[in-house]
Amino acid sequence: MKHIQTVKPLKLQDVHIQDTFWSEYIELVRDVVVPYQWEALNDRVPDAxxxxxxxxxxxxxxxxxxxxxxxxxxxxxxxxxxxxxxxxxxxxxxxxxxxxxxxxxxxxxxxxxxxxxxxxxxxxxxxxxxxxxxxxxxxxxxxxxxxxxxxxxxxxxxxxxxxxxxxxxxxxxxxxxxxxxxxxxxxxxxxxxxxxxxxxxxxxxxxxxxxxxxxxxxxxxxxxNFFQLEYEKRGKTHHWPTLDMIADRAYNQSHLPIREQDSAEGHAVRLVYMAAGIADVAAETEDQGLLEACRKLWKNIVTRRLYITGGIGSMAHGEAFSLDYDLPNDTVYAETCASIGLIFFAHRMLQIEAKSEYADVLERALYNTVVAGMAKDGKHFFYVNPLEVWPDACGKNHIYDHVKPVRQGWFGCACCPPNVARLLASLGQYIYSVNSRTVYTHLYVGGKANISMDGSNVTIGQRTNFPWEGEVTLEIETESPASFTLALRLPSWSDGAEISVNGQKLDITGSIVDGYARIDREWKSGDQIRLTLSMPVLRMKGHPLLRSTIGKTALQRGPFVYCLEEADNGKHLHQIKLPRDSQPEAAFEPHLLGGMNVIRLAAERIAADDWGMELYKANQSEYTRPFQATFIPYYAWANRGVGEMTVWVKE
Amino acid sequence: MKHIQTVKPLKLQDVHIQDTFWSEYIELVRDVVVPYQWEALNDRVPDAxxxxxxxxxxxxxxxxxxxxxxxxxxxxxxxxxxxxxxxxxxxxxxxxxxxxxxxxxxxxxxxxxxxxxxxxxxxxxxxxxxxxxxxxxxxxxxxxxxxxxxxxxxxxxxxxxxxxxxxxxxxxxxxxxxxxxxxxxxxxxxxxxxxxxxxxxxxxxxxxxxxxxxxxxxxxxxxxNFFQLEYEKRGKTHHWPTLDMIADRAYNQSHLPIREQDSAEGHAVRLVYMAAGIADVAAETEDQGLLEACRKLWKNIVTRRLYITGGIGSMAHGEAFSLDYDLPNDTVYAETCASIGLIFFAHRMLQIEAKSEYADVLERALYNTVVAGMAKDGKHFFYVNPLEVWPDACGKNHIYDHVKPVRQGWFGCACCPPNVARLLASLGQYIYSVNSRTVYTHLYVGGKANISMDGSNVTIGQRTNFPWEGEVTLEIETESPASFTLALRLPSWSDGAEISVNGQKLDITGSIVDGYARIDREWKSGDQIRLTLSMPVLRMKGHPLLRSTIGKTALQRGPFVYCLEEADNGKHLHQIKLPRDSQPEAAFEPHLLGGMNVIRLAAERIAADDWGMELYKANQSEYTRPFQATFIPYYAWANRGVGEMTVWVKE
Known part of the structure; x- marks a missing residue:
């Protein structure tokens, strides 16, 4: 049995977050969500x-x-x-x-x-x-x-x-x-x-x-099958008669022994919670077979069953995975809890093998589906996170019965709000990992971390305007000089990173391992590392086997996936097309929903006004008008009333 | 009250069909469907x-x-x-x-x-x-x-x-x-x-x-509401507990008095059966208000809620209409019976006002959804008629639970097969209408019709290779010369019609009324009318408010809407694109499924082979390879095993 190398996350008490983006959310959890939940648990929320x-x-x-x-x-x-x-x-x-x-x-x-x-x-x-x-x-x-x-x-x-x-x-x-x-x-x-x-x-x-x-x-x-046996033993009674949890074994991942499960099936939250548990045991017992089981599930999710927003679970029925390359944007489930579970899974894999692909997915889920799950009032939540919403159809076409165009107050099944709260309250765990020789920086979040390295108490500070800009300054304080490797994650959304230490640019070419730039030296107090990650607007394309994204593009900048909203772009977002050569520009809008980067680019809009009444016409040439499209980060959608939204846009 | 002009269909016994396309179907009803149904009604069909x-x-x-x-x-x-x-x-x-x-x-x-x-x-x-x-x-x-x-x-x-x-x-x-x-x-x-x-x-x-x-x-x-009253009276019991037929009043069109119903709501079959009944009473009683009610429903359906295949009912839930411009191709219901009901409604409207728009819709439903509903063995039927099918997802993603990728033997709720049978067995009713002065020809179907006009027994014969070709020869036999108008429908799919009588070309410019070319003369035995309808391949576009068709095109030739099938084009039909300037060519294939026109055109296929494993990639240029696309008429889909199918193709 091959030894499984692991690193460990820092204790939460050793990480102090003071961050442009996250501090507000964490304070929201402290000041609003947890007190509000306490009232809710005690039945003191009016109208709930x-x-x-x-x-x-x-x-x-x-x-x-x-x-x-x-x-x-x-x-x-x-x-x-x-x-x-x-x-x-x-x-x-x-x-x-x-x-x-x-x-x-x-x-x-x-x-x-x-x-x-x-x-x-x-x-x-x-x-x-x-x-x-x-x-x-x-x-x-x-x-x-x-x-x-x-x-x-x-x-x-x-x-x-x-x-x-x-x-x-x-x-x-x-x-x-x-x-x-x-x-x-x-x-x-x-x-x-x-x-x-x-x-x-x-x-x-x-x-x-x-x-x-x-x-x-x-x-x-x-x-x-155990569930079948206990079902028969108890006299074939059901607690949830409308869901056939006993017959549909993949629903609760009891269709195969875990080592034989090659794809992510069934209820998405259950699958990722299970995978997190397997990873825990694999790390602890150094069981390569269990690790292999984790890798199979991981690979299946990230290469075939993951939304660009970090959502998982393609269908409302069973809140479940469906099949490879089936990622509908509108009838999607993508439960907030499932993305939280995916973060649990990714985080554990990251401790087993410090590869930036795990952190990439963790970051994708965190900055998109999970943050989108909670409104900035801390009292409204998404349970389902669609990538495309046509509000007029919600409540009319019943394939959208699970989709809400605005965040809801509290749920009969209130799993997501407290799950968001516990994740954000514990965010400090996800930023660093350490082992005896290396400090890994997985996420760029302002604040300080106390780490014991090479016999010294070391403090690593991050100052950054991330996620809006790609520059991060890390500062070292240490009782005495300490030798260790600082491994800085180079996210996949950046096409170029520069690192300087105390003003001197490093040549990092040969020092990148698994997506982390490794700087090995003796660190002393006052050492300053400057990481500059390019943060271009990316025009993302989906795999050609994805029916829901073909011929379309999504914009991403840094960890944020962007979307079009009706509030900025008017109704009928399906009529908008992005020319291939159109240059997107990001600009910070301080007054928009607490401040955020928006992306603007020259686009086209399929003209509809002179079409007339006919539903179908022969040999009609489609013509377009110039249009300035405005994208906002996905997490901020549905904060300006009910309107259309889409992540993927025709190209 | 304004007088409502009506014409009348011929009696079935007066119409003899001998047609390239339809005779086979009608004989199928006679020789297979009705005998088979008789066996089924008597529980003598094995395995059913x-x-x-x-x-x-x-x-x-x-x-x-x-x-x-x-x-x-x-x-x-x-x-x-x-x-x-x-x-x-x-x-x-x-x-x-x-x-x-x-x-x-x-x-x-x-x-x-x-x-x-x-x-x-x-x-x-x-x-x-x-x-x-x-x-x-x-x-x-x-x-x-x-x-x-x-x-x-x-x-x-x-x-x-x-x-x-x-x-x-x-x-x-x-x-x-x-x-x-x-x-x-x-x-x-x-x-x-x-x-x-x-x-x-x-x-x-x-x-x-x-x-x-x-x-x-x-x-x-x-x-x-009567249903609410009777529900309370009987002690609030349900026959179908899972469908809330009482609360959802639009489901059975009891949400408003019929004169106030401006849109087609609820269960699609019920709506069109109701509309047919209203049209019957409007014609009989000359009640303009009822006729107006029919016109409102008709207009709403044909301008906002009709599939290009003549299907109606956008969702499985309630087998129902959803909302304006909501016509999803994959989760659609489009029940065969609903298109039959639409034919009933269209046919009645056509007797009230002989406008070719009614016959256009009737023809669209008949040649596409209705014929598609039955296999050529007369023993397999579609209940649901999707415009796009990805068989891998059927049974996996539960939004497709109602969609079958192949025709099924017989249904627990066996409404569609006998409905197809009675429609095809009575097809003769739909071809002509007459009043004292005019013979209308709505459909071009080979055969003979006996009509009493101007005191004479007149026989009108049609010889044609329609629907594969647009040439129709009509021949008059009459006891004695008879004066009447022959009104020949000029279908909307034809961009040019020529008519000659006894070899002499007519100038029909001034004689077209409501889509019918009216030839008024004294007819004598042996008169021969030659109608030549151009039958180009049409590249159809959907209304810009239709999300499911935007950026896509569908091919139509004559009354037939066409589709791509995996059998001809391989898997992953979503990767196929039709260049705007690509010239389609229709060719008759005598050995394909009993003989039919196929359409071939130069297309492109988005290349997928060198993409790799990643689900999403940045700034990836999409490139295509030349591809020869082959379309077959929609009615003939799903006769060559399980495979993908799509009507709408990216442009």
Whole structure:
């Protein structure tokens, strides 16, 4: 077995973000999203559907009367909130928030059964039926989110109470599941426990959590199919009668053992959560076969099933992948959570092999689909992220029933908003990786990071107007000179990078490995590295097998994919064509939606006014009028009322 | 009230078809479809889902034991079969077929209740619940088909037994429905009784049938909504729980009174059946308001909601219209029955105002969607008629769940096959119209028609290789010279027509009215009219507001719309582009699927082989290779195995 090299991300507490683009979002999570979610969890948001999530725990703890209400996975909303709080506290103390979170921790602890079990749906609604419908009822999924929250909160506060709760729960799960006779040889319909247990393993060092994760992963997809067996055992009842989760095995990736899964099938969030878990175990156990499984799924996604916006999941049915090269722009699903899961997967792969292709995809998902998922008020969210919207057709043609032309307040199934919150609150984890000899810079985000290298405490500062401009200044502070390699990612969207150290330009030609420019030297305080990434407007083309992009182009500059909106370009965006030789120009508009680069270029518009009434005409020559097209970054779409939008434009 | 001029179609028995294109289809209906359907109705087709339709009648007649089986409208399959048999017998005697049909007539008569009621679903399955769920249960729809069958069979055979059955049923319905107190002020969820009662009125002259039709039409859409009222009255039960037929009032066109319906909404078949019924009453009663209602719906369909193939209904959900200019090629529904209904509507409008635009649409639907609906084995049918198919995605991306890439054997809901049969068996009705002074020729179909004009028995013969060539020779035979106008339709797909009489070219410039060239003279036996319609290959463009056709072109020649198939052009049809100046050439291929014109032209194919693995690339120039594209008529698609197909091609 070949040794798997890994690097590690920095601890969140060691990364301080102060960034042109991201600081505002992170403060939004702190000041608006998390407080708002807290109100929502407590059913105090007027006009919103009640969450009942806190109340479910209170009832389960025997402290109030009532019945369970909500989705079968309602508990996970509390856990995701607590996890986000953990990340926020880890980066900035907030005694009042911590007091509230401590109360939630206490509540969860009180709702825990003496055997360690926690799940308010089963405790309140179906006692005695625990572990009888893993396929549909998210029991281990909820456990996973609780464990992730526990680890985050423990890291942030050093308090062990919730970690103990999580360990007791995990130990109980370990007593229920496993290869031994008398245990359940099964796994959850929605992967999540896997990556959570790996975090718990890393936090506690307890080997049984690693073993249990491996069991869940390796058991998946074996014959006879576990979900079929438990379905028959429980008397063929369904929790979600309209979705056939049992017959459609690819939906929950139970159609094949994970090592035999060559393509990304089924529910997109589940697939990428699973892949993240496999990557965790591969890194930890140095299992090349598991790593190979990750690489196969990765390759299939990024070369055949990934939207240019970093979205995945081509169809609403099953919130799922469909088939290779099937990426419709309008009926797409591209759930925000799925892109977050893709980031989890990419981030883990990046720790196993520091290749910039992983960071490229991570960045693509982050700067486009994920940020697009949340409005700048922190209270409105996209669950589905289309690349083309014709609002008139939404609600009229039912193939668009899942597509909303504006962000929505809160969802009956509220998975995306807290997922965005926990990702943004933990953004600091994604910027750097280190091993004993190298500091990798994956993302260019202003701020400072504290790193222990070569026996010294080193601080690396980034100053940049990225993502609007491609210049980044990195500054080193160190107790004493330290020798290490600084590996700077050269993103694929840049066609030229220059690096100078203390004013002296480096020849980086021979020092680029896997998309990172490696600068190996002894660093001392005050060393200044200047990275200049060219940031041209790219005219992107899709693979010729993509039916939805052929003959079209999309604009990208830096990490941002751009789109046309009706607000800038009028109705009927399908009539706009971009001449091949038209020169796009980027310009910063400080007053537009908080400031952003727009791209303008001379375009053409197919003339419609003198066509007349006929629906079809013979031998009609199509003529166009000159038109100035204005593109804005995709993430900012749908902030100026209801209107058309498209990423791909005819060429 | 302005007088509404009407012409009348010829009786079927007066038209004898002997045509290059259609004779084969009509013989197919006679020799295969109708016998095969008879076997199906009697559950004698191996491997097919049982119909049980005949058996339901036998049980209802008390002649055998058993339970009702099938759709709530299963009876209509028997009726449509009998109607088709009527048309076949009217054009060609067949004693054995007539004997079988007489037995069916006897069976229906024996299943009729003493009060006149006939419906095996209610009689067998829900006795006592008659007329409690008009919205969902097709009770009057089935009655309508029975009445249509009765009229057809009566016209064919002169036998009154089934006509009496129908009249007793209609009289009973008249005793149940109407404006009078104690009667039901309602109407059916699926329009059909309206046009059926009008046929019965014309066959019997009984005014009450006209009045009842008018009542059904005018009652529709009044407030409070009848379907809501009956829903509450019956205790809010559903027959089709998954379709919300009660809440979605536009689905069954009960959202507005018919005179206020400005656009074609809801289930497409219901809309055009309703429109046909309105046109019938408008013609009969000279009600300009009703005619205006027809014109509004017609205009909305043909200028905003009609596929170039004559298909209607843009979405699978509700088999329905969606919104103006929304005509997706791949997720389209375009049910075969809907195009048949559109032909009914167009044909009625054509009798009210002899304008060639009605015949153009009728011809478009007939030569494309309707013929495409049936395979040349007479045993396989399309229910849904897409304009673009990527078979790999069918079954994988669920937005295509309704789309089949090959014709299917028989359907659980078997409405389309018998509808195709009855239309083709009655094709003779659609060729001519007459009034006292004029003979209109709407379609060019070889054969002979017997017409009484100016006191003489006149025979008009057509000899033509249409639709492959645009030359038609018409020959007059008459007992004695007769003065009348022969009005020859000049189809919109022809950019030039020449007419000569007895070898002498006419100057027709001044004699064209509403798309018909009018030749007014005294005709004598042996007169020969030669019509030469230019039949160029047309490069069709869609209205600039159509998102699905912009930047694309479709080829049409004569009445046929053409398509690209994988069988001729290889996979990945989306990579094919047609240069604007490329000259198409039509050539007859006698051995291809029974003989047809194909169109070939120099095209380009976007090169894909050296692209590599990346899904998206920056600043990649798209280059093409020369390619010879081969188009076949749309009706003939999917006869050479599973493959891609597209009507619209990039330009």
């Amino acid at each position: 559907e009640p969450s009942h999530a806190i109340r479910n725990f209170q009832i389960a703890a025997g402290e109030t009367e009532g019945e369970f209400y909500g989705m079968v996975f309602q508990d996970s909303d509390v856990a995701k909130w607590l996890e986000a709080v953990g990340y926020l506290l880890e980066t900035k103390p907030d005694p009042e928030l911590e007091r509230v979170a401590d109360e939630v921790v206490d509540l969860i602890a009180r709702a825990q059964r003496s055997d360690g079990y926690i799940n308010t749906f089963y405790t309140l609604k179906e006692p005695g039926k625990e572990w009888t419908n893993l396929c549909e009822c998210h029991e281990l999924y909820c456990a996973g989110h609780l464990i992730e929250a526990a680890v985050a909160y423990y890291h942030a506060t050093g308090k062990t109470k919730i970690l103990d709760v999580a360990c007791r729960f995990a130990d109980y799960i370990d007593s229920v599941f496993g290869p031994e006779p008398g245990k359940i040889q099964g796994y959850d319909g929605h992967q999540e426990i896997e990556l959570a247990l790996m975090k718990l393993y890393h936090a506690t060092g307890k080997k049984s959590y690693l073993q249990l994760t491996r069991f869940f992963l390796e058991e998946r997809g074996k014959e006879p | 889902e049982p119909s049980h339709a005949i058996r339901n009648f036998q049980i209802a007649a008390g002649e055998t034991e058993g339970e009702f089986y099938g759709m709530v409208f299963q009876d209509s399959d028997v009726a449509k079969w009998l109607e088709a048999v009527g048309y076949l017998l009217e054009t060609k005697p067949d004693p054995e077929l007539e004997r079988v049909a007489d037995e069916v007539v006897d069976l229906i008569a024996r299943a009729q209740r003493s009060d006149g009621y006939i419906n095996t679903f209610y009689t067998l399955k829900e006795p006592g619940k008659e007329w409690t769920n008009l919205c969902e249960c097709h009770e009057l729809y089935c009655a309508g088909h029975l009445i249509e069958a009765a009229v057809a069979y009566y016209h064919a055979t002169g036998k009154t037994k089934i006509l009496d059955v129908a009249c007793r049923f209609a009289d009973y319905i008249d005793s149940v429905f109407g404006p009078e107190p104690g009667k039901i002020q309602g109407y059916d969820g699926h329009q059909e009784i309206e046009l059926a009662l009008m046929k019965l009125y014309h066959a019997t002259g009984k005014k009450s049938y006209l009045q009842l039709t008018r009542f059904f039409l005018e009652e529709r859409g009044k407030e409070p």
